[in-house]
Amino acid sequence: MNAVRTAAVPLFLLALTLGMLALGQVLAPGLANSGNLLQLLKIASFLGLVALGQTLVMLVGGIDLSVAWVVTGSAVVFTALCAGLDANTAQAAAAAIAVGLVVGLVNGFGVVKLRISPIVMTLAMNNIMLGATLVYTGGTPSGGVSPALRALATGGVGGMPFMVIVWLLVGTLAIVAIRYSRWGRRLLAVGENATVSYLNGIANDRVVIGAYVICGTMASITGILFAAFSGSSFLGMGDQFVLPAIAAVVLGGTSMFGGRGGYGGTFAAVIFTTMLSTVLVIGNISAGVRSIIFGAAILAALIAQRLLTRGEDRD
Amino acid sequence: MSALRRILGNNWPVSVFLLLLLTLIVLKGRFNGFDMRALSVNSLPLVLIALAQFLIILTRGIDLSLGPIASVAASLMALHISDNAMLGIALPLFAGLGAGLFNGALIVGLRLPPIIVTLATMSIWQGVALVLLPDPGGSVPAGYQAIFMGSFSSPVIGLVTLVVWTALVTWLLSSRFGLSLRAIGSDELAAQMSGIRVRRTKITAYAVGGMLAAVSGMYLAVAMTSGSPVVGDGYILSSIAAVVIGGVPLVGGRGAPIAVVMGALILTITASLLYFAHVTSFYQSLINGLILLVVVGSPGGRDYAAGLVRR
Numbered sequence: 208m209n210a211v212r213t214a215a216v217p218l219f220l221l222a223l224t225l226g227m228l229a230l231g232q233v234l235a236p237g238l239a240n241s242g243n244l245l246q247l248l249k250i251a252s253f254l255g256l257v258a259l260g261q262t263l264v265m266l267v268g269g270i271d272l273s274v275a276w277v278v279t280g281s282a283v284v285f286t287a288l289c290a291g292l293d294a295n296t297a298q299a300a301a302a303a304i305a306v307g308l309v310v311g312l313v314n315g316f317g318v319v320k321l322r323i324s325p326i327v328m329t330l331a332m333n334n335i336m337l338g339a340t341l342v343y344t345g346g347t348p349s350g351g352v353s354p355a356l357r358a359l360a361t362g363g364v365g366g367m368p369f370m371v372i373v374w375l376l377v378g379t380l381a382i383v384a385i386r387y388s389r390w391g392r393r394l395l396a397v398g399e400n401a402t403v404s405y406l407n408g409i410a411n412d413r414v415v416i417g418a419y420v421i422c423g424t425m426a427s428i429t430g431i432l433f434a435a436f437s438g439s440s441f442l443g444m445g446d447q448f449v450l451p452a453i454a455a456v457v458l459g460g461t462s463m464f465g466g467r468g469g470y471g472g473t474f475a476a477v478i479f480t481t482m483l484s485t486v487l488v489i490g491n492i493s494a495g496v497r498s499i500i501f502g503a504a505i506l507a508a509l510i511a512q513r514l515l516t517r518g519e520d521r522d
Numbered sequence: 523m524s525a526l527r528r529i530l531g532n533n534w535p536v537s538v539f540l541l542l543l544l545t546l547i548v549l550k551g552r553f554n555g556f557d558m559r560a561l562s563v564n565s566l567p568l569v570l571i572a573l574a575q576f577l578i579i580l581t582r583g584i585d586l587s588l589g590p591i592a593s594v595a596a597s598l599m600a601l602h603i604s605d606n607a608m609l610g611i612a613l614p615l616f617a618g619l620g621a622g623l624f625n626g627a628l629i630v631g632l633r634l635p636p637i638i639v640t641l642a643t644m645s646i647w648q649g650v651a652l653v654l655l656p657d658p659g660g661s662v663p664a665g666y667q668a669i670f671m672g673s674f675s676s677p678v679i680g681l682v683t684l685v686v687w688t689a690l691v692t693w694l695l696s697s698r699f700g701l702s703l704r705a706i707g708s709d710e711l712a713a714q715m716s717g718i719r720v721r722r723t724k725i726t727a728y729a730v731g732g733m734l735a736a737v738s739g740m741y742l743a744v745a746m747t748s749g750s751p752v753v754g755d756g757y758i759l760s761s762i763a764a765v766v767i768g769g770v771p772l773v774g775g776r777g778a779p780i781a782v783v784m785g786a787l788i789l790t791i792t793a794s795l796l797y798f799a800h801v802t803s804f805y806q807s808l809i810n811g812l813i814l815l816v817v818v819g820s821p822g823g824r825d826y827a828a829g830l831v832r833r
Contacts, residue, residue: 270637272759317815317819320822320826321819321822321823321826322821322822322825323815323818323819323822324771324772324773324818326584326637326762326772327762327763327766327772327814327818328815328818330759330762330763330811330814331763331811331812331814331815331818332811332815333811334807334808334810334811334814335807335808335811335812335815337807337808337811338804338805338806338807338808338809338810338811339808341804341805341807341808342802342804342805342808345804346804450641450644450645453637453638453641454638454641454642457635457638463635463637463638464635493652493653493656494649494652495648495649495650495651495652495653495656495751496649496653497649498645498646498648498649498652499645499646499649499650499653500649501645501649502642502643502644502645502646502647502648502649503642503646505638505641505642505645506628506639506642506643506646509634509638509639509642510628510632510634513632513633513634
């Protein structure tokens with residue numbers, strides 16, 4: 208019974224995704240072939256990686272709005288230091304990842320030690336990263352992506368994009384770790400009830416800060432890979448990930464109040480939202496109407512989910 | 523004195539604002555009617571939308587759709603006011619009211635989390651604004667500027683408008699409705715048990731918030747003498763920032779409208795300060811972020827530092 212409940216949300220989202228796919232197939236016959244679907248998964252993988260970090264933060268009852276400019280800032284640092292050379296790739300990637308790691312650490316410190324509300328803390332950090340990125344680049348990002356990393360972000364093996372392989376591996380690891388590892392249980396315990404988890408000897412502060420650090424790091428990695436995918440870094444490239452990632456986490460059944468959920472639901476929701484936007488683009492629908500339908504679909508999924516899990520929520 | 527303190531509530535946002543204003547005056551070497559008009563007109567939209575956000579935050583909610591509601595209102599006004607002044611004013615107001623009611627009904631009726639509901643409606647209103655007005659355009663006769671914001675010959679009107687709106691919201695919060703809002707934010711169950719109509723009050727907060735956001739959008743349209751489908755997007759998060767800088771906790775229940783107005787003025791004036799201090803605008807958001815952190819982090823920071831010393 209419990210397993211059915213755990214799987215209810217992902218299965219529901221999967222059904223919606225298949226519906227979308229059928230609609231897409233009608234609008235553009237041939238959409239539903241394996242090549243296209245893998246391309247779609249490749250595009251979804253970037254959002255999927257950002258949403259992974261967001262899932263962890265939301266599991267401990269937080270939220271991270273700073274990922275927008277952590278993605279952009281890391282991408283900008285990476286291309287500037289890499290300067291298009293394979294030889295520089297490792298150092299540049301390390302420096303770029305350090306950006307997200309430090310921002311995550313500061314976010315976690317502010318939320319836990321200074322008791323700043325997560326929305327405000329990460330909103331302020333987002334502004335700081337935005338300013339820092341503008342100052343660092345002087346308004347125009349420079350440098351370039353190395354051929355090796357570009358191959359990783361755009362290429363594949365035997366038709367299977369590398370990005371999809373990476374996403375599947377990391378995603379599986381996250382699903383298993385959240386559900387079965389000691390770390391995952393601590394994460395859920397802190398989110399469910401911080402007092403009880405503290406009394407059970409869990410170092411709450413460390414668990415929460417850890418979640419923000421992983422979130423920042425995932426945003427940095429996404430920034431690097433997305434720059435590699437796009438061929439360069441550009442200002443504002445991270446903006447498109449923030450709200451869809453939060454929407455995906457919530458649609459995936461992770462509670463906004465923490466303690467409940469996992470990456471499986473997020474994973475399905477990322478595929479659903481990517482499928483939805485793709486179908487809307489294929490349907491040749493104007494940007495305004497697309498935005499309306501996107502919002503309405505999130506609302507509809509939210510309401511349906513509320514009705515599906517009626518009586519289970521604790522608020 | 524105690525009456526003054528009660529009105530100011532947490533009075534340091536006022537001091538910070540006055541300090542910044544003084545710095546600005548020193549930097550510019552003047553503060554005449556032109557400067558006063560510029561400051562009041564630049565801050566009016568943010569002040570209104572921050573007050574809207576404040577009403578909602580008081581109930582422990584949050585509204586990410588206020589900015590896009592302002593965009594819709596600005597677009598509707600710019601499309602209609604030249605042909606039909608009544609329609610150009612009434613339509614945006616009703617749109618704002620309707621949008622707020624919609625948010626409130628979903629959040630209260632289905633007990634959905636405010637942040638994700640308004641995230642969805644944010645996308646919806648952004649879309650509606652784009653459908654109404656795909657590109658910036660329409661027109662608002664320049665005459666409205668003189669009436670609502672003052673012209674160069676009557677620079678006080680902008681300031682008066684600012685004061686009137688602040689007074690209105692202060693009055694609203696001292697009413698029975700305001701008391702209910704605070705009670706719900708402090709403890710919803712206790713409020714319910716003391717006979718407050720919690721659901722109705724919360725829906726009203728979102729509805730009034732939507733309407734204030736619409737008024738904010740209308741001011742933007744008047745200031746630009748035209749509409750734009752994205753004009754409100756910049757206010758989605760800065761409205762929250764202004765409320766927080768005004769010393770209002772996001773868990774609701776507490777806060778004074780005047781402090782929120784000061785929060786909005788502080789954000790507006792730092793922009794002009796940087797400009798006149800010849801700091802490149804690149805530093806704008808960096809400094810805004812730091813201000814936000816210093817403001818909200820200082821109480822916790824004091825405790826944390828004290829804890830380190832004790833150890």
